[in-house]
Amino acid sequence: MTEAELARAVALREAGALDEARELLLELSSVAPDDSQVAYQTAWVHDALGLEREAVPFYERALDGDGLSSVERRGAMLGLGSTYRTLGQYVEAVNVLTAGVLEFPTDRALAVFLAMARYNAGDAKEAVAGLLTLLVDTTSDQEIRRYERAITLYAEDLDRVWS
Template sequence: MIDVEEQLARAVSLRESGSLDQARDLLLHLSTVAPDHVQVAYQTAWVHDLLGLEREAVPFYVRALDGDGLSAAERRGATLGLGSTYRSLGMYAEAVGVLAAGAAEFPGDRALAVFLAMARYNAGDAKEAVASLLTLLADTTSDPDIQRYHRAITFYAEDLDRVWS
């Protein structure tokens, strides 16, 4: 009988040490032995992404997010991973859906906000993408020149097409 937890720890250690192909092989085996194990699914998705095998990562991200048992940090990572992977595959509507749900679930996560803006741009919503990035920039920068115009930047981010007559 295989000890899934022990082998999962071994696979994570292999991934962390850079032995990505070995980690992938072990994780693929574990995913057949324990198909509903969300940690196995998450780690399998992650290693596929690291290897540039984005399309193969998708079903593992979906499996991880559909189950219970991920910590909040892991759930956030899986959401970002799946959304980013969808975007890199040209699946822009799916990317926006996943990343928007992630931004709602983790409203203070700026990385999710940035990836959501990129996906919105790719989906043809450049105005919303730029507006959200302007707001993010104004709220997070320590640059004194940008901070000086914080109010104006956030005001215009709300309506980039506004013209004063």
């Protein structure tokens, strides 16, 4: 396997030639099964084609190995967590996305996907609390900013009754 072949596969994926990219990436995966870069790109193309179940082992392989940049690792964690959620594997989704949020605490997309997975896993309280915190941390809306303290307090305990 050469870097040029991997670059060609990525270029094909980016150009929308997903089937051709998939074919090349599967060939590269068979030649270099432990290459995290190849595994990540193979997972990505499967996801792009709607082949989520087939993407999972490639995401797992990419994350188990070394060789991903932090941007790629973050993308693989988001991709795997989102894919698990799509497949109804909510506990796995929450686990991967929680690990992603811990590793990349400033990545807001991971936090949003974690909230969705928590909701699907039956933890609506944590999901809403996470989204409220994210909203307060990222909004520029003046009306929301005006109530920042109250929203933050409510996010800490949505079930609290004030007497």
